[in-house]
Amino acid sequence: MAVASPEAPEAVELPTRDWRHAAYRWLIGSAVAFALLASWAPAEMYRFVNLFTDAGNMAEYASGFLRPNFLDWEYYVEEMILTVQIAIWGTGLAVVASVPFGILSSSNMAPVWVVQPVRRLMDAFRAINELVFAVLFVVAVGLGPFAGVMALFLHTTGTLAKLYSESVEAIDPRPVEGIRATGATRTHEIVYGVIPQVMPLWISVSLYRFEANVRSATVLGLVGAGGIGQVLFESIRGFMYAESAAILIIIIVTVSIVDLLSQQLRKLAI
Amino acid sequence: MTAIKIDRLSKTFGKRKALNAVSLRVEPGERVALIGASGSGKSTLIRHVSGLIRSDAETCCKVTVNGRPVQEGGSLAKDAKESRRDIGLIFQQFNLVGRLSVLTNVLTGLLGRVPPLRGNLMLFSREEKLLAMRALARVGIADTALQRASTLSGGQQQRAAIARAMVQEAKILLADEPIASLDPASAKRVMENLSALNETDGVTLMVSLHQVEYARRYFPRTIALRDGEIAYDGPSESLSRGALQDLYGDASEELILPEATQVPRPQTPAAARLDTAVA
The missing domain is CATH 1.10.3720.10 (MetI-like)
Structure with a gap:
């Protein structure tokens, strides 16, 4: 059956949600953002730059793993x-x-x-x-x-x-x-x-x-x-x-x- | 000795009185139908007799089965488990364990009788299994014994539940709307299985029903409940349409099987258009 049928009313409206739904979403979102920000310094996340500046060390370390030794x-x-x-x-x-x-x-x-x-x-x-x-x-x-x-x-x-x-x-x-x-x-x-x-x-x-x-x-x-x-x-x-x-x-x-x-x-x- | 003796049984759920000072007696070998509209207290009454629920805590309320008290004044008798063993119970939704085989489901009827430890280990003797098979053969579904209970049709499941009550060798069989979720053909077979137990084994039957036609066809005596009170107790044939109208007013329509009426053909052009659109 087609959506538009002679019996269906022409004008339909989108249902509106009340403001509480939006407030709830905003609250959850800001809580997650706050948890991430508050944990930034304690977790020493500012050191992420070391991943790039010390990439040479990593490469050297990783290259050791590239030739697995199955002797034992x-x-x-x-x-x-x-x-x-x-x-x-x-x-x-x-x-x-x-x-x-x-x-x-x-x-x-x-x-x-x-x-x-x-x-x-x-x-x-x-x-x-x-x-x-x-x-x-x-x-x-x-x-x-x-x-x-x-x-x-x-x-x-x-x-x-x-x-x-x-x-x-x-x-x-x-x-x-x-x-x-x-x-x-x-x-x-x-x-x-x-x-x-x-x-x-x-x-x-x-x-x-x-x-x-x-x-x-x-x-x-x-x-x-x-x-x-x-x-x-x-x-x-x-x-x-x-x-x-x-x-x-x-x-x-x-x-x-x-x-x-x-x-x-x-x-x-x- | 009276088979079922109930004295002034009352039960309140919240503020609603589901049963209000119900007293009744059923003699051994009797066949009694319990009718009433939804919410009139049929299931509540049956579940009290088997000790699955307790009445209000009043000293007057007492349920005795085969001379043995099941509950009194709102507390179960110490030996309620032994009493349950002697009362077979059939449910509207069959209450079989779907993942166990039909045979094992029937064997659970023996649990009150075999040593508890052997029961826990699911160890049943050859004789016990044969007893269960005979019960299944009697209700006509012996060929399904090794299937999972959940694979059976509703009517077959209800007959398996009857077989379970049969191996229990109970002298009293209570059934709570046993045919309410079955098609008419299955309902007839289940009612015949139940009647046969009464006729050949002398089992006392008390069956709650939604439709008065079944009560008239299979039961000499009918007890009609209305709002938790006994509204009628007497021969089933006296319960004509008019008598029900007197008892229940407009609610009596619910208790009578509706006549099959023809669905009117669509007349309006709009409805006709809808028809072709669906096709």
């Missing part, structure tokens, strides 16, 4: 596999722990006096960076991959529990009621009514966190928590740019492969 590639790959293995255990433990924590921090599943403390605990897990946890665990359990696994485990539990609880809070309550009406227990309601509904989302966010954890695990070695990070930072500190370049290439390839694989798995889950 077997060792790098071994360490890279170890890094992925740290991420696998860190994520796996977090997934297991996040199921109860996620349900206990959902306002439609638990009373408020359970939900609030559990949520705050998860906030704390999330607020502390993996590297900080890694430093703490190196002190507690000694140098090596296990400290890395523990660091990823705690931080990821904080993130996953929050994401899990968000999907639990969005479920359709009717199937749960259907289960309750059969005389089932609270746990039955969760197993049959809640988890089947949230499973695709849970799998999807868990795989996403696994990807992120592989990336995070590549720097855990910086504080002695195992993996390829240790090798990378040793070679950078030793000015061995050719070796560093080879390690970086191996990290990029691995992260890309993990991303591709988990994307495929996510498609299967939904």
Whole structure:
């Protein structure tokens, strides 16, 4: 049907928005501008000129990376596999722990006096960076991959529990009621009514966190928590740019492969 | 022993009285229709009987099923879970778990009976699965057992929900507008499945309905609710169009299936032009 039809009135007007809409936009815009300006000096942004005046240094530094040295590639790959293995255990433990924590921090599943403390605990897990946890665990359990696994485990539990609880809070309550009406227990309601509904989302966010954890695990070695990070930072500190370049290439390839694989798995889950 | 006994049940949502001192008795093996316009308290009444919602906190309100109190004075009985096990409940929106197979959905009817831990692990014996399959065969959808419940049509989902209530082996079956979102053919099959449970297994049926025709066809007794109060309780055949008019006034139109009227042909030239433009 054509827009102009005999029945349509000829004169139409554009709807006008009231002034509050414009004021709101102006307010948001100026707030962003203020935040950027206020942070200019503290972040030493005035030094951006150095990017151009010291370009020669950069070029020299970068040229070291142009000829990657793969002589020790077997060792790098071994360490890279170890890094992925740290991420696998860190994520796996977090997934297991996040199921109860996620349900206990959902306002439609638990009373408020359970939900609030559990949520705050998860906030704390999330607020502390993996590297900080890694430093703490190196002190507690000694140098090596296990400290890395523990660091990823705690931080990821904080993130996953929050994401899990968000999907639990969005479920359709009717199937749960259907289960309750059969005389089932609270746990039955969760197993049959809640988890089947949230499973695709849970799998999807868990795989996403696994990807992120592989990336995070590549720097855990910086504080002695195992993996390829240790090798990378040793070679950078030793000015061995050719070796560093080879390690970086191996990290990029691995992260890309993990991303591709988990994307495929996510498609299967939904 | 009375199957369902309700004494002066009241429920207030905000300021509105959804139920106002409703008292009724249903004998074992009876078949009762619950009719009334939208908002007359049918669903609220049914959900009280299965203990899914609690009444106002007054000492008078009491719901007893099979001689066992479900709730009294606004608090659920300690053994409300055991009572729910003995009350089958059918919902307007079926309330199946869409991502689980039809068979698993039916097996959840056993959850009140199997050891809780085994239920949590979704472990059911061969006999239990066969029981569920027999229930599915009885409602005529055994061939869908391994499909996800969400892939079924509305009528099939409602029959799966009936199968779930069947394996529950409840002596009392409550249904809250079980056919309101179904096409007429599916509605008929669902009503026949429900009636069969009453006739062959002696299950007490209480079904809320929107249309009085179904009440007249399938139920000897009808309880009519109006604004949270019982307006009529007696034989269904006495509920003629005139009687409904007396009970509900103009609102009675809502309770009667509309006659299929012919859509008038477009007459004006403008409408005719619109027709060709659409085509």
